[in-house]
Structures are given as structure tokens and as C-alpha cells.
Amino acid sequence: MPTIALLPGDGIGPEVAAAAVQVLDAVADDLTYDEHLAGGAAIDAHGTALTDEALAACQASAAVLLGALGGPKWDTNESGAVRPEQGLFRLRAELGLYANLRPFRPLPALYDASPLKRELIEGVDLLVVRELTGGLYYGERGTSDGRAYDTMVYTVAEIERIARTGFQAAKSRVTSVDKANVLDTSRLWRSVVTRIHSEEFPHIELEHLLVDAAAMRLVAAPRHFEVIVTENMFGDILSDEASMLTGSLGMLPSASLGGDGPGLFEPVHGTAPDIAGQGIANPLAAILSFEMALRWSLGRADLADRLYAAVDRALAEGARTPDIGGALTTAQMGDAVLAQL
Known part of the structure; x- marks a missing residue:
């Protein structure tokens, strides 16, 4: 049973990660999750952007799923200060992640958003x-x-x-x-x-x-x-x-890959502190990042195709969060993808 290291992170990270995990569970119900703090949340709790325990969990996982890291609370120019992005840099170094992959496939329903x-x-x-x-x-x-x-x-x-x-x-x-x-x-x-x-x-x-x-x-x-x-x-x-x-950062997934170890999968967007906690963030970049995990780290291209098609159909039927011209909440957008699955 593959274990996924889950790092929800800061800002809208936990919101989009939760919606994405719910969708991923519907596609691949044999996955287990090992959740840890990272970024600003880890700094507040542990004084470091990524604990040794969290790093070990990532190293032992089949894939690492990340929400987003950082925010104005932890922005500082003070020399030697601990910053949220240090957690991401440490992950890249320790996991040997030398290749960043960003796919760009504008979905037909959003052609006019570009x-x-x-x-x-x-x-x-x-x-x-x-x-x-x-x-x-x-x-x-x-x-x-x-x-x-x-x-x-x-x-x-x-x-x-x-x-x-x-x-x-x-x-x-x-x-x-x-x-x-x-x-x-x-x-x-x-x-x-x-x-x-x-x-x-x-x-x-x-x-x-x-x-x-x-x-x-x-x-x-x-x-x-x-x-x-x-x-x-x-x-x-x-x-x-x-x-x-694609017309919106809320639609863009990414993968960082290395050698034989797990890949890191995360949406391209940041933590969006201006809308954090409002439940209106677009979870599709996180969902599509998890689709990349299925394809690149878990060897389940058939399930990745199912998930991508479900996102495509949900958008074709008019499902939209505010960033792409709609009014759905984060959870409702996730539910729209689930309905297609």
C-alpha cells in the first residue's frame, strides 16, 4: 500500500490539499497519507521550516504532495532568519530533485480565459x-x-x-x-x-x-x-x-523529480494570503499535481487519465471558482470533480 507524504503548508495550501486528497481517494483508494507541517506552520510549531521527522517521512514515501509554503507573517530580511521556503530547498536537496516539470494543456472550457x-x-x-x-x-x-x-x-x-x-x-x-x-x-x-x-x-x-x-x-x-x-x-x-x-495560476500543476527517490508534486501558485481561510481557492492545480503524482511516481497513468478527464468534464459543465469567473467554493469545486468520477 503506497504511502504519500502530505505537506499542506501555509495559506490556502491546507484548503486545496484537503480537496485534492478527497478527489485522489476516489481515484486510488489504496493510498495512505503521512501528514506533516512544513513552511511557516512548521516554523511556528518547531522553529524550523522542515523537521527531520518530516524529511524522513518524505524520503520513505512513494511521493510527496505539497500545498504551498510561505506568507507575509514570515517575510523578513533579517540575516539568519528561518524562512518557509527553506523547507522546500531542503526537500529538493535531500531528495535529489533536479528536474522541474510543468505541463501546459489549456482545457477547452477555459480557452477564453487566456x-x-x-x-x-x-x-x-x-x-x-x-x-x-x-x-x-x-x-x-x-x-x-x-x-x-x-x-x-x-x-x-x-x-x-x-x-x-x-x-x-x-x-x-x-x-x-x-x-x-x-x-x-x-x-x-x-x-x-x-x-x-x-x-x-x-x-x-x-x-x-x-x-x-x-x-x-x-x-x-x-x-x-x-x-x-x-x-x-x-x-x-x-x-x-x-x-x-491557461489564464490562471490556479490551474497549473508541477512535479520535481530526481533519481530513484520520491518526486515532489505541488501547484505552481503561492499561498494567496489575501484569500486564505475564505474557502474560495481553486483546488484544480493541486488536484492536477496529484494527477502528475499518479503518472510520474506511482506508475498509474490509467488513473491519471481518469482524473484529468474528470477535471475537463467538470469545467465543461460550468464548474468555476472565482479566479476563473465562477462562484464555487474550494470544496464545491472538488465535489464537481468527484461527481464526474
């Missing part, structure tokens, strides 16, 4: 595979004497493993995004991705695209893409740009 024209987003089925543990965000940095620097470093091994993740996720085509006309790290990136393609995935089409051209094409012709694989900062920016295809 700021892009309907004819541009119809049929989009795009996955951004972002390298999560290297690059500018983790390189040597500093500020002194009116000068600041951030160092982008990538190794061959880091590029090889994220390239394999991208190719394994693709059915027919991978677009590798870099800035090889300027950056040495990008030239190494392009060389390694090309070699991995030719040696291991020659049946998959590979194209290389500079990041500025990719950013333009993402809004001008998003159907061009199937899988985008790219380094940390480019992936951060491009995936946020792609979020506009």
Missing part, C-alpha cells in the same frame, strides 16, 4: 523541463565595492541527466533552449544535449532554439512546442510566461 487568442492556444500540449539545482541560482555570488556578480556553472553530468529527462518525456520532439551565441555554459549545454540525442534518443526530433527566440515563439505559436528542456533561470522565466496560456 489573454492569447483562442486560435493560438487550441490544442496546445506543452511540457517545460527545467533544470532545478544548477546555474545562476546556485553559483558563487557576491557584492562589494559597488560591484555584484552571480556565477552560472554547469557540469556535463548535470546537463546529461536533465537532457535525458526531457527526451524520455517526449513523444516526438524536444526543443533545447539556450543562449549559445553568448554563453559558454550554453555552448556546453548545446554540445551535451546534441550528443545525448544522437547516442540515446535518435528517434526523437531535436531542435536548438535561443532563449529570446523561444520566448517570442511561445506566445506567437505555442503549438510549435512539445517538450522544452532548458537550464534553471531560462526555465523559470519561460514557464512563468507559458502560465498565461
Whole structure:
């Protein structure tokens, strides 16, 4: 019986996690849950954003399901202060989560919610595979004497493993995004991705695209893409740009994967403290994150397909929370998906 580590977190995190667990139970009733505090809630209770006990539970689980972490209560610029996001950083490091996957599949019922024209987003089925543990965000940095620097470093091994993740996720085509006309790290990136393609995935089409051209094409012709694989900062920016295809952050799931250990699955949205406790948050990003857990960590693609189809049908029949133009509560939106199941 698979055990799921459940970290509801802060703000709307517990609300959307509860609705998602209820839906997931209806799809896969053999799962058990091991719930722990994380983020600000853990800081208040234990003085740390993630306890050793919670980390051990995550390491022993089949998958980790996270609500959202953080909020203004714990925002501080004080040096050495404990911050909620430290729990997430520790999870990524301890679980070896180097690949962040964000799918973008605008649902037909919400085509008109996107700021892009309907004819541009119809049929989009795009996955951004972002390298999560290297690059500018983790390189040597500093500020002194009116000068600041951030160092982008990538190794061959880091590029090889994220390239394999991208190719394994693709059915027919991978677009590798870099800035090889300027950056040495990008030239190494392009060389390694090309070699991995030719040696291991020659049946998959590979194209290389500079990041500025990719950013333009993402809004001008998003159907061009199937899988985008790219380094940390480019992936951060491009995936946020792609979020506009769906019209609401409340619809976007994500997965962070590593080696043989459990994956981490969480909605892209934050803790939304302005609506926390009101019961109106959209649970669909959390529900679809759990759908990704079924697909990527639990090996139950058939159940994931059922769950995705239920979300699609619920929206097609008019179920909406306020962020997507409706008036349903978090629980009612979950019930609408349950009714389809």
C-alpha cells in the first residue's frame, strides 16, 4: 500500500490539499497519507521550516504532495532568519530533485480565459523541463565595492541527466533552449544535449532554439512546442510566461523529480494570503499535481487519465471558482470533480 507524504503548508495550501486528497481517494483508494507541517506552520510549531521527522517521512514515501509554503507573517530580511521556503530547498536537496516539470494543456472550457487568442492556444500540449539545482541560482555570488556578480556553472553530468529527462518525456520532439551565441555554459549545454540525442534518443526530433527566440515563439505559436528542456533561470522565466496560456495560476500543476527517490508534486501558485481561510481557492492545480503524482511516481497513468478527464468534464459543465469567473467554493469545486468520477 503506497504511502504519500502530505505537506499542506501555509495559506490556502491546507484548503486545496484537503480537496485534492478527497478527489485522489476516489481515484486510488489504496493510498495512505503521512501528514506533516512544513513552511511557516512548521516554523511556528518547531522553529524550523522542515523537521527531520518530516524529511524522513518524505524520503520513505512513494511521493510527496505539497500545498504551498510561505506568507507575509514570515517575510523578513533579517540575516539568519528561518524562512518557509527553506523547507522546500531542503526537500529538493535531500531528495535529489533536479528536474522541474510543468505541463501546459489549456482545457477547452477555459480557452477564453487566456489573454492569447483562442486560435493560438487550441490544442496546445506543452511540457517545460527545467533544470532545478544548477546555474545562476546556485553559483558563487557576491557584492562589494559597488560591484555584484552571480556565477552560472554547469557540469556535463548535470546537463546529461536533465537532457535525458526531457527526451524520455517526449513523444516526438524536444526543443533545447539556450543562449549559445553568448554563453559558454550554453555552448556546453548545446554540445551535451546534441550528443545525448544522437547516442540515446535518435528517434526523437531535436531542435536548438535561443532563449529570446523561444520566448517570442511561445506566445506567437505555442503549438510549435512539445517538450522544452532548458537550464534553471531560462526555465523559470519561460514557464512563468507559458502560465498565461491557461489564464490562471490556479490551474497549473508541477512535479520535481530526481533519481530513484520520491518526486515532489505541488501547484505552481503561492499561498494567496489575501484569500486564505475564505474557502474560495481553486483546488484544480493541486488536484492536477496529484494527477502528475499518479503518472510520474506511482506508475498509474490509467488513473491519471481518469482524473484529468474528470477535471475537463467538470469545467465543461460550468464548474468555476472565482479566479476563473465562477462562484464555487474550494470544496464545491472538488465535489464537481468527484461527481464526474
